[in-house]
Amino acid sequence: MTVAEQLARVVEFNNRLNAFTNLTPNRAEQAPGQGPLARKSFAFKNLYDFAGLTTRAGSVILADNPPATEDSAAVASLIAAGAIPLGATNMDEFAFGFTTENSHVGPARNPHDLSRSAGGSSGGSAAAVAAGLVDLALGTDTNGSVRVPASFCGVFGLKPTYGRLSRRGVFPFSTSLDHVGLFARSTADLAAGYDALQGRDPRDPMQAARVVELVGSSDPDRVLKVAVLGGHFAQYAGDAAAEALKTAATALGANQTVELPLAAAARAAGALITYAEAGELHRKRLKTDRHRLDPLIRYRLTAAALTPAQWYLQAQRVRRLLTEQLAALFQTYDLLIAPATPFPALTIGTDHVELGGETLPARSAAGIMTQPLTPAGVPIAVAPLWPEAAEGLPVGVQLIARPWREADALAAAARLEQAGIAAAPIATL
Amino acid sequence: MTDLSDAKSARRYVEAAAVAAGLDLSEDEVSATVEQFQIVARLAAQLPCDLADTLEPAPRFEP
Numbered sequence: 001m002t003v004a005e006q007l008a009r010v011v012e013f014n015n016r017l018n019a020f021t022n023l024t025p026n027r028a029e030q031a032p033g034q035g036p037l038a039r040k041s042f043a044f045k046n047l048y049d050f051a052g053l054t055t056r057a058g059s060v061i062l063a064d065n066p067p068a069t070e071d072s073a074a075v076a077s078l079i080a081a082g083a084i085p086l087g088a089t090n091m092d093e094f095a096f097g098f099t100t101e102n103s104h105v106g107p108a109r110n111p112h113d114l115s116r117s118a119g120g121s122s123g124g125s126a127a128a129v130a131a132g133l134v135d136l137a138l139g140t141d142t143n144g145s146v147r148v149p150a151s152f153c154g155v156f157g158l159k160p161t162y163g164r165l166s167r168r169g170v171f172p173f174s175t176s177l178d179h180v181g182l183f184a185r186s187t188a189d190l191a192a193g194y195d196a197l198q199g200r201d202p203r204d205p206m207q208a209a210r211v212v213e214l215v216g217s218s219d220p221d222r223v224l225k226v227a228v229l230g231g232h233f234a235q236y237a238g239d240a241a242a243e244a245l246k247t248a249a250t251a252l253g254a255n256q257t258v259e260l261p262l263a264a265a266a267r268a269a270g271a272l273i274t275y276a277e278a279g280e281l282h283r284k285r286l287k288t289d290r291h292r293l294d295p296l297i298r299y300r301l302t303a304a305a306l307t308p309a310q311w312y313l314q315a316q317r318v319r320r321l322l323t324e325q326l327a328a329l330f331q332t333y334d335l336l337i338a339p340a341t342p343f344p345a346l347t348i349g350t351d352h353v354e355l356g357g358e359t360l361p362a363r364s365a366a367g368i369m370t371q372p373l374t375p376a377g378v379p380i381a382v383a384p385l386w387p388e389a390a391e392g393l394p395v396g397v398q399l400i401a402r403p404w405r406e407a408d409a410l411a412a413a414a415r416l417e418q419a420g421i422a423a424a425p426i427a428t429l
Numbered sequence: 430m431t432d433l434s435d436a437k438s439a440r441r442y443v444e445a446a447a448v449a450a451g452l453d454l455s456e457d458e459v460s461a462t463v464e465q466f467q468i469v470a471r472l473a474a475q476l477p478c479d480l481a482d483t484l485e486p487a488p489r490f491e492p
Contacts, residue, residue, distance in 0.1 A: 176487065268475035275469050287451055302458070303465035306446040310430060311473040316486035318476055323488040377488070 003028045003084060006041055010086055010133045013429050016114055018106050019127040021046050022053055023087040035082030037196055040189065042136040043128045045121075046088035047095065048072040049169035057171040058093040058121070060104050061289045072169025073201050074138055074180050081196035086134055089124030093294040095140060095173040096278060096301065097121050098148050098366035099346065103294045107348050110153055111427030112393055116345035119149030119366065122181070126153040129183045132426035136193045137183045142173045143270055144340075144370025146181030147398060150382040151340035152366075154394030155183050155424045156190045156413060161403050162377030163208035166201035174277040175206070176316075177270065177374055185424035187414040190381070191215045194406065215407040220418040222411035226254035227329070229338040229400075232263035236356045236368050240395045241339035243387035248337055248397040251421050252412055258329055258336070260372070266322040267372040269315035271364075276312035279304030296363075319375040326376050330402045335412055339369045340382045340396030373400060381409035383422035397422075430478055434470035439463045 001009075007025055014020045020043065027050070033039055044050060047057040049068035056062050071079070079085060090108040092100050100108040100123025108123035110116040111131040118127040122139025126149030129137045139146040141159040150157030158181055165180040172178055180197065184190035198212045228249050234257075237245060249255075260266075279286075283305045290298055329336060342355055342365060350362040360368075373380060382396040397416075401408040416422035433442050440463045447454050447462070454462060 265475055265477055268472040271472050272469065272476070275472075283450060283452075287453075299458070299461040299465045300468075302447075302452065302454070302462045303443070303469050305450055305452070306443060306462070306466060307469060308431075308446075308473075311469075311476070313486045314430060314473075314476050314480060317480045317484045320485055320488045321477075321480075 007086060013131055013133060016429060017109050017111060017127050017131055019089055019108050019124040019131065019133065020087045021056065021090050021105055021124065024050065024053065024085050027052065028084050028086055031079055031084045033082050033084055035080065036192055037078060038082035040083045040135040041086050042078050042083045042138065043087055043089045043125055043134045044075055044085065044138040045091050045125050045140060047091065047140065047171035048075050048138055050075055050085065050088060053088060055171055057095065058091040058102050061285060061292050070169065073166035073204065074197055077197050077199065078193065083136060089128055089137060091124055092121035093297055094278070094282065095121040095142060095145055096297045097363060098144065099363050100124060101296065101348060103296065110345045111429060112154060113345065115347055117152060117348050119152035119345065121145040123149045126150055126155055126183050129155045129185055130424065130427050131429060135184065135189055139181045139183060140170060141179045141181040142177045143274055143374050144367040146183065147340045147370045147380060147382045147396065148366050150183055150384065151394065151396030152345035154384040155185055156187055156384065157382040158182050158190055158194055158406065159380045160194065160406050161379045163206060164210060165197050166204040166207050168201055168204040172281060174274040176277060177273060187410060187417050188217055191217060191410050210404065215410055219411050220415040222408065224334040224408055224412060226252040226335045226337060227256045227258045227333045228254050229260055229336050230257040231259040231261070232372060233338040233369060236342045237339050238343040238355065240344050240387045240390035241342050243389045244385035244395040244397055245337065245339050247385060247387065247421055248383065248416060251416055251419050252337065254337060260325055262318065262322050262325050263372040265318050266375055267368065269318035270371045270375045272307065272311050272315040273375065275304035276307040279307055323376045326378060334401070334408055336400040338398045338400065340398045341366055342368050344390040344393035344395050369398065378403055379406040379409050381413045383413045383416045384424050385422055430473060430476065432470065432474055434467050434474055436463065436467065439467045439470060
């Protein structure tokens, strides 16, 4: 398919999906298309700098800014590897949400059921991949913003180790938790895209001084000792999520269940860190432009800007303890698994859900499985499963590896894919 | 840690902290912010309160 044909297809289907906010036909036509990702198309969440395009981060407040003059490191890396950029994608305003119900441009819709959410905050990117409009898409993950949409849209996703990939040119949300992440419909594409994104970037002060560790094609035969995360993760798993987890556990030979006692506190800590850092990031905008913010996040951000320093620092201490608890589990196991979301994709506009015997705000509950893990910074892949209880919708399983062992998470995803248990078929639109 | 999750405490805190943050909030905005701040306060209440003072407040991520 030519670039023009691919773009025409995006235009045709985007009317229903609202996955893209901008197309980039000129840069698509000019892209060299040579390298390991030759002719693979990609999209990028509209918080990635893309030369010639204003970086909006889902907000109208930034829409009048001048266009970016340089590509973000991630966009530049994918283009250098031969991928073709087709456009920027829809997201929650300033990445502050799990459902991409963006009131400025409308919600991103789930390709498997247009009445449902694509997840968030990288919902447009996941939807574009699930609909077959692109081969790869860039997202970001601060509390689950790659993993939740991967689960809702039924695609593979990867949140690498914190500090692994350059965040240069990415509009921030919560600096001590923000990760560059990626979506694809196959583990081979996911691994190839991830490899293309690796590399030291001296212009990103937050990137770890880690050597490039290419994963190549993921090895489904890699022997891994796997355990299931219980406790908090079992308590809040709905029927479909529990079924998906059980199927994945059987396929991966995980017959032990372990606890992460700090999971609930870690979820609170992750949220508090996000509130404090995002609130400070947007404090000046709150003074002058808060009336232009999405109503869903306007007062969330205002409250966030008032977070006491004591709470923030205590949350960072919990983060250290969480890291130690996970490290203890990784002395015995190579991989831990848990649902990526407690339920399949929510119907757009859902306010509350019943979960674990509690009535919870639906939008934040979407992140109840991902949020406890992010503060540890460990690499996590999501594999999409299709449990019967989900009635035709996907639910993802998180494959959680030791720090810097993205290869293990991807190998487990490849094993599930090869066994026919995990798959990301193109949605029928 | 100080529990600010009840409506009265949250309002007192928000009114004072908004001034310190330079946010000039209307009465309606204060009410909406208080509602959200109670959510933040309930999160803070879930943190363990017996953490050692000497525990470094963030993990190190160097390889």
